[in-house]
Amino acid sequence: MSMAEVLLQTLLAFSAVFLYARLLGKQQVAQLSVFEYITGITFGSIAADLAVTLGPGDTVHHFIGLTVFFLLTYLMDRVVLMSRPARKIMLGEPTVVIHQGQVLENNMKLMNYTLDELLMQLRDKGYFDISKVEYAILESNGGLSVLPRSQFRPVTPMDLNLPVPYEGVMSEIIMDGEIVYQNLEQNGKDDAWLLEELRKLGIKDLNEVAFAGLTSDGVLLV
Secondary structure, three states: OOHHHHHHHHHHHHHHHHHHHHHHOOOOHHHOOHHHHHHHHHHHHHHHHHHHOOOHHHHHHHHHHHHHHHHHHHHHHHHHHHOHHHHHHHHOOOEEEEEOOEEOHHHHHHOOOOHHHHHHHHHHOOOOOHHHEEEEEEOOOOOEEEEEOHHHOOOOOOOOOOOOOOOOOOEEEEEOOEEOHHHHHHOOOOHHHHHHHHHHOOOOOHHHOOEEEEOOOOOEEO
16 A cells, blocks of 8 residues: 555545534543443544554445444434433443442442442542432432532522622633634624723734633623
8 A cells, every 4th residue: 555545545534534424423532421431432442443544445444334334433422312211221320329328339330330430439529428418319420420418518609698690601702813703792782892991901913812711791801
């Protein structure tokens, strides 16, 4: 196989993986189920074989295999999305591992989940005393959701009957020196207002601004 053929097949494999991954949707690695994680590894393995396969016939076979695997994965995603029973079978269900400060050992054994893993994930969440935990639930992606007992939860303004002003989400107005016009218009502002606000801050060139955001109360932060 010549260098040009290697480059061409690698480009084909990269393009196929990029396209198929985009079609399958966005999901963080931490949110993947065991099935999705294994599927991703298999998908990458087939693509790697496609990139370094030796003959034209092998290239076609690997590409067909990659495409069929994508179609099966896409179909499974649709089935899981539309059917709760299928979702329970393919992705599993959350499992309660702590109830009112008591570790449910039988549930942990069913999930092949050890006490060391539980304690580690509790510490990662900031809980070093199991008795302070009302519920701990092992999610289908391996994450641990923890509900502390009411007397150990952080105090909130609502608990103290304190009024809290509304605080919305900051809008990105400038990213890497470029104006995000859609966000600017959604906040009822224009270029002239933005440039004037930047001038007040001593900024004359947009290229000097890596990031600028507009708070919900109309304040520009640079």
